Amino acid sequence: MFESLKRIIIVTGHYGSGKTNLSVNLALDLKRAGKEVTLVDLDIVNPYFRSADFKELMNKNGISMITPTFANTNLDIPSISINLNGVIHDKNRVTILDVGGDDAGAAALGGYARSILDTGDYTMLYVVNRYRYLTQSTQEAVQILREIETTSRLKATHIVNNSNLAFTTTKEDIERSAEYAKEIAKECGLPLWGSSVMKEVAKQLNDMPGIYPVEIYVRTIWNQ
Amino acid sequence: MAERVLMKGNEALAEAALRAGCRHFFGYPITPQTEVAAYMAKKMPKIGGTYLQAESEIAAINMVYGAAAAGVRAMTSSSSPGISLKAEGISYMAGADLPCLICNIMRGGPGLGGIQPSQADYWQATKATGHGDFQILVFAPSTVQEMVNTVFKAFDLADKYRMPAMLLGDGMLGQMMEPVEFPDSDPSANIPAKDWALTGHHNARKHNVVNSLFLQPQALEDLVVERYKKYDYIKENEAMHEEYLCEDADIILVAYGASSRIAKSAVNAARAQGIKAGVIRPITLWPYPSKPIDAACSKAKAFLVVEMSMGQMVDDVRLIVNGRKPVHFYGRTGGIIPTPAEVLEQIKKIAGGDR
Numbered sequence A: 001m002f003e004s005l006k007r008i009i010i011v012t013g014h015y016g017s018g019k020t021n022l023s024v025n026l027a028l029d030l031k032r033a034g035k036e037v038t039l040v041d042l043d044i045v046n047p048y049f050r051s052a053d054f055k056e057l058m059n060k061n062g063i064s065m066i067t068p069t070f071a072n073t074n075l076d077i078p079s080i081s082i083n084l085n086g087v088i089h090d091k092n093r094v095t096i097l098d099v100g101g102d103d104a105g106a107a108a109l110g111g112y113a114r115s116i117l118d119t120g121d122y123t124m125l126y127v128v129n130r131y132r133y134l135t136q137s138t139q140e141a142v143q144i145l146r147e148i149e150t151t152s153r154l155k156a157t158h159i160v161n162n163s164n165l166a167f168t169t170t171k172e173d174i175e176r177s178a179e180y181a182k183e184i185a186k187e188c189g190l191p192l193w194g195s196s197v198m199k200e201v202a203k204q205l206n207d208m209p210g211i212y213p214v215e216i217y218v219r220t221i222w223n224q
Numbered sequence B: 001m002a003e004r005v006l007m008k009g010n011e012a013l014a015e016a017a018l019r020a021g022c023r024h025f026f027g028y029p030i031t032p033q034t035e036v037a038a039y040m041a042k043k044m045p046k047i048g049g050t051y052l053q054a055e056s057e058i059a060a061i062n063m064v065y066g067a068a069a070a071g072v073r074a075m076t077s078s079s080s081p082g083i084s085l086k087a088e089g090i091s092y093m094a095g096a097d098l099p100c101l102i103c104n105i106m107r108g109g110p111g112l113g114g115i116q117p118s119q120a121d122y123w124q125a126t127k128a129t130g131h132g133d134f135q136i137l138v139f140a141p142s143t144v145q146e147m148v149n150t151v152f153k154a155f156d157l158a159d160k161y162r163m164p165a166m167l168l169g170d171g172m173l174g175q176m177m178e179p180v181e182f183p184d185s186d187p188s189a190n191i192p193a194k195d196w197a198l199t200g201h202h203n204a205r206k207h208n209v210v211n212s213l214f215l216q217p218q219a220l221e222d223l224v225v226e227r228y229k230k231y232d233y234i235k236e237n238e239a240m241h242e243e244y245l246c247e248d249a250d251i252i253l254v255a256y257g258a259s260s261r262i263a264k265s266a267v268n269a270a271r272a273q274g275i276k277a278g279v280i281r282p283i284t285l286w287p288y289p290s291k292p293i294d295a296a297c298s299k300a301k302a303f304l305v306v307e308m309s310m311g312q313m314v315d316d317v318r319l320i321v322n323g324r325k326p327v328h329f330y331g332r333t334g335g336i337i338p339t340p341a342e343v344l345e346q347i348k349k350i351a352g353g354d355r
Helices: A019-032 A051-060 A084-088 A102-110 A113-119 A138-152 A171-188 B009-019 B034-047 B057-069 B080-095 B122-127 B144-161 B171-175 B217-237 B257-272 B290-296 B313-321 B340-354
Strands: A008-013 A037-042 A064-066 A094-099 A122-128 A158-161 A192-198 A211-214 B005-008 B024-027 B050-053 B074-078 B100-106 B137-139 B164-170 B177-180 B241-244 B251-254 B277-282 B284-286 B302-307 B327-331
Touching: A008 A019, A008 A102, A008 A113, A008 A138, A019 A037, A019 A051, A019 A094, A019 A122, A019 A192, A019 A211, A037 A051, A037 A084, A037 A102, A051 A064, A084 A113, A094 A102, A102 A138, A113 A122, A122 A138, A122 A171, A138 A171, A158 A171, A171 A192, B005 B009, B009 B034, B009 B074, B009 B100, B009 B144, B009 B164, B009 B171, B009 B177, B024 B034, B024 B057, B034 B050, B034 B171, B050 B057, B057 B074, B057 B080, B057 B100, B074 B080, B080 B100, B080 B122, B080 B164, B100 B144, B100 B171, B122 B164, B122 B284, B137 B144, B144 B164, B144 B177, B164 B171, B164 B257, B171 B257, B251 B257, B251 B290, B251 B340, B257 B277, B257 B302, B257 B340, B277 B290, B290 B313, B302 B313, B302 B340, B313 B327, B327 B340
Parallel strands: A008 A094, A008 A122, A037 A064, A037 A094, A122 A158, A158 A192, A192 A211, B024 B050, B024 B074, B074 B100, B100 B164, B137 B164, B251 B277, B251 B302, B302 B327
Antiparallel strands: B005 B177, B137 B284, B241 B277
């Protein structure tokens, strides 16, 4: 599945669609596949549950990270590290951009649109979750993508089905989400990259094509 | 019940308020509760409601006062420093017997403090939400689903007793996502007739007065004493709690909100090591569920209160236990969350001391 991903991987979506968990999994798997990887926390909206939480895990696995200067401090200031343009143009490195939710989160991405377009070497994933309350209809999901594209000045290239109900997700929940993801992809005229599914459930989905088994890294302190 | 969906605590409480018939939200953004205001801003115009971002927290609570006086279900939400600003208005509402919902998604303090989760506003919520002799109803959910259920309950009881209700959550509950289901209830079923509301009398009835100013001290004392009889009734009838593995427990942990989730994890780990521990989880913080703690004194050997503060609720537990058994405390503060491993250490220390 990784062959279809270009050197710069931009992960966008609605709040809570699962962008951070997908980004962390992609970073670790691409590193395991032998690439040099940088994970960028570009979320200037969300105070908790963000890529910057996984700095230690990334460092341990030899993945470099760029995080907002004040991420996870008590300073509520949306500032982005100046190192970002460097990695965007580093041809020896896969860069994963974990973008903030909705168009508000994608605003930070807009500042780098020109640089990213200049490389001509990017994939922009739009992550959807059929069970997120405000993106349950195809229309709502497509509208949020349009808003993200307008604000970020970049076009999505793939849809990722990350439908889940946290730890209670069942095989049936994933099966029921297949049609939803397909419809969004069709409506947007984009290919479906695949369905990211927690490993325990992925094992039960042998017949379903395009399953990307993921670990759940984004979790509360009492679920660790 | 409808289909389960995945929601952040803040979004779920906002949606629950809409479903409970609230059409008037007045607020001011502050991390970590901003999603409540953002959700209301998006949804209210679509359903004919009013979302207003006030110029300050003080303005917002006074708008809630006005809307509640007109008889509608009104609410505001904020986080710790913002609630301090609302304190005056909350006292005025208690003094004018007005129902409303106030949400506090707590962050670290004092002062501007920080934006990470905390439970350091327990005293403020239960003892001193403002000046004067009064109480408000305080609910402390511990899951996103319970946030939903609590919003319905809080609006219903606020209307029933004509007093403000607070949902006291912490940043972790506001920001985390869990599956939820919304009840298919008709909110109007639980809204009592508000014949005291300022809806225009058209010379057809005596005019209503909503006010907290009294010129005669005796009239004020009479009213406050009457109100305290209501508080006594509420204390007797509305306290809510959950017991987890308490039946045979030697060590009873007392914790609310996100801390109770950590306490349960720690208790499970303790039981795996052969230590009989359990959790009493207050769901209402005022009225405080004193009966189950009082009853546990006869069986338990010790209590351990776990909070994300320097120790506030522990005072109430000590008052109830009244020296009969040791009451220990473990807390982290300033936005730091205690880990299940840290709490387990405390349980082991207490268990070791008992042997």
